Amino acid sequence: MQGQHDPVADAALTAVATTPRLLVALDFDGTLAPLVDEPLTARALPEARRAVAELAALPDTVVAFVSGRSLADLRVIAEHDDASPIWLAGSHGAEHWRPSSAPARRGDESAADGDAASIVDAAEAIVADLAGAWIERKAFGFALHTRLADDESTARAQEGVDALVAARAPGWRRRTGRDIVEFAWRHEGKDSAVAELREATGATAVLFAGDDVTDEDALRSLGAGDLGVRVGEGETAATVRVPDAPALAALLTEIARRRAS
Template sequence: MSARADAIAKIARTDRLLVALDFDGTLSHLHDEPMKARMIPEARAAIERLAALPDTTVAFVSGRSLHDLREIAEHLDDSPVLLAGSHGAEFWVPGEGALEPEADEVDDALRQALYDHAVTATEGMDGVWIEPKSFGLGVHTRTASPETAAAADAAVDALVAAEAPHWRRRSGKNIVEYAFRHEGKDSAIAALRARIGATAVLFAGDDVTDEDALVSLGDADLGVHVGESESAASVFVANVEDLAAFLDELATERAYKRE
């Protein structure tokens, strides 16, 4: 049995499985216009198979705001898929809907001011886009030159250091995020695990921000990394299509184990 098949067989045997998945670069290809990202059909089919199995819960765990995550995931009100948005600061639960922290006027005002300042500071920088987020902002530089991206990141770094030094900074693929909430994908996984009573968790992701979740996993869990970059994951898949195949193999194996 290959290492991949062995990992699938082991996680498929657990009593109560949580399949937690990053979205961008994991279930969907990265897109120059982030709101146009969509799950590939093969991933959607595998997720539907997994979500229909007994004692199996699927969750998307993303840095996207809950609103934006629902849009790109084409997530409907009757979906069985749980959501953790904003790195675990927001949740959506079947039968309950959105679970969001109470608004804070001071934090919200600072977020808006920093967003406005970041837009002004990066105005005229080709390929740079400032994304408003529920608890902060993101600096997208996917289509910018390396020099322009570095200049944009430096400009916004200076703004945040001066105006909100307590904010959390995260860097990912062609994005730097800043937030006044400090949750991470590790806390999101812990909350989801506790909510459903999972006996094991499979988490898959492709980016630096996913490593928080991957390093938090225990011996009974399984971490999967999409791509070839360094990771704490124990299993690596080549790309989004390969992860979809992996999830489909898991659905087949778990259906067999649960018979």
Template sequence: MSDADLTRLVGAGRLLVALDFDGTLAPLQDEPMKARMLPVAREAVDALVATPDTVVALVSGRSLDDLRVIAEHDDDSPLRLAGSHGAELWLPGSGLVPADDDPADIALRDDLRERAEAVTAHLDGVWIEPKRYGFAVHTRLADAETGERGRDAVDAIVRANAPHWRRRTGHNIAEYAFRHEGKDAAVAALREREGADAALFAGDDVTDEDALRSLGDGDLGVRVGEGATAASVRVADIPAMAALLSRLAAERAAARRE
């Protein structure tokens, strides 16, 4: 992060810091529910939360219930949450923002999830993760050929029965959902709700690029790790991301004491 980038964010009147979770604050895990923030990342997030005029949100593809577990998030937490790529919101003081789900969408979700589980049950290392608005196929524990067979089989089911669903890919995962919101929508909604003058968004995967591309001139996008990106800043890993956030928190706090 350049001095100009830092100065711009330090000087923002009200700043939204929106952060992906897996791969950005917490190492990727073979068993996804074991993911937890690295201690240095937790310290950085806590420092930002304590900084005046700074709002911190976790923006994840995880279902909100799962995100709350892995983020160790309770009802008293000041962290805003956007789960399911922004289709679910949790706000301090009010909790879950209600959303109307069409019973027909839920019924189709359950039917297709059952079919996906059936066609992948015999494939070692391939498993189906239930999500509120769909499901995901995990292949991290499978060899390349088996993982491809699993994805292809589920792709065929969704194409034939729900061609309007949104498909996303990430680190050894393919996700399918009847809601089409992306993380760009989550950042926009949080920015509006919080009256933020500027935003920082950080992520490590393809699904984070929606949000990174949506940022404006006064914002900052950060990519954690390798890969093509719209972000203007790249950091090597989670500790480097934590160091960037800690520096931002320290300098914003100092500026507000002056």
């Protein structure tokens, strides 16, 4: 952990570990689970699963997964069922799941984009002949994946899809990440997801951890007494940086240890 012997970072860990009610909000891919070529095969590392379970079992401690994945896919990769105590925010906060013991969430009144399906069809047609590039249909739009594509195919796919959305859906939100560009007619972000979770759980402090560009929205939104953790390289607003998912699991285990004591 960067700053492991830094008194400022250590004090931040102690502060969240001892806060009256803690929300631990975690991105999933690249944060709890290694990045993989086949998205639905992603699973949390065993040590990350143990750390999450230890935190969720503590009094006045709520754990949530905050992901760009659709809620349905997030439940698959997180191996999450209706008995789980883990709160979920999928589609960058546009979809939510709460345990039955939690307060009911207000209904979602956002109108759908009636042209969305045909726009996604057109995006699929653009990348159909570009090896390694593919379109993932999402609840509120789509994602262009280029992890397996070469540089030329990646550039052609991004240019074509960007032109499509600019022409037919200029109001959609565009997000970039590692080998992925996402487009959605819903504009929620991980910052708004964390804000809603904070209010719903009554948290007095938030720990948020993530590894990618979209996680920086949430990291920048944190306030005094909160703790942001960046997993891996890249510019960040986080207080603490760890090199990879195993190191984050170790940090979460340490916070659980401090909070339990």
